[in-house]
Amino acid sequence: MLTIGSLAKKTGTKVQTIRYYEQIGLMLEPGRTEGGQRRYGDDELDRLAFIRHARQLGFSLEAIRELLDLSDHPHRPCLEADAIARKQLKQVEQRLARLEALRTELMRMVQECSGGQTADCRVLEVLRDHSECLTDHDEIGA
Amino acid sequence: MLTIGSLAKKTGTKVQTIRYYEQIGLMLEPGRTEGGQRRYGDDELDRLAFIRHARQLGFSLEAIRELLDLSDHPHRPCLEADAIARKQLKQVEQRLARLEALRTELMRMVQECSGGQTADCRVLEVLRDHSECLTDHDEIGA
């Protein structure tokens, strides 16, 4: 049985954040001690690890909620789950494409920026350049 | 001379967001018409394009502020900007790896999920795995 603090440590989450996830219904209400302190089992550790990983991948809490629902209701017909999976897959692929473009730019930035002064530094120029970007105006936020 | 609206269109930014950037000091105060409306030149277009691009690359507004400072004061060494870029690159590469794992699993799920039930779904398991993550607890937020 884990205290909220050790669960936090194991998953790299702030204690407050775990309580927040419970509050908005992403984490289920855990068992409590006589005195009212939360105690967690391995299922909860898994669930929280999943949430944190998904967050690191840029999924919104709403998207994560959908994915968790897939696992919480295993007797649902597959069509529903399939639709959600397809939707998420599409998002994942968009995200991958953007991240790859991004990696390329960052790698170029790091390479070109070696030893000079800021005046010579291409970091700013690379990002300042808007010859390409002016055509793709998709959203930034998750 | 650009109105705030056309600047917004050119950079894929919301009008409100531009005013917000001005408010927090990321965008400098532009000239105004007699009637008090903002008018922008090409420098401001460049600056905003830079900010937006950097945001798309996952830089926080604070990191962007630092980068803009470097460009505003070009006689400082580039090391600082380089460090910021490297940090972002590392994060991007971590995210790419995890996203690829998730894509694989979602693809498998969509393929296999034809007639079965959610019970077979491995999506959660992929991200639930915390064998690696338990050692690297870097921040999520930019």
Place this chain on the structure above:
DNA sequence: CTTACACTCTCTAGCTACTAGAGGTTCAAC
């Protein structure tokens, strides 16, 4: 058994990076 103290509890308020709306003004085209 009791005392120490790290940990937990709830609650409220603050943070970043926007976004939306109310209510009013300006600009440019007709």
Place this chain on the structure above:
DNA sequence: GTTGAACCTCTAGTAGCTAGAGAGTGTAAG
């Protein structure tokens, strides 16, 4: 010279946390 889209300021709301106040709990040493 009037219409209407675009602009103005201001306030408040959003997601996803994060920090602090003030009080209670759990455990281990003395």
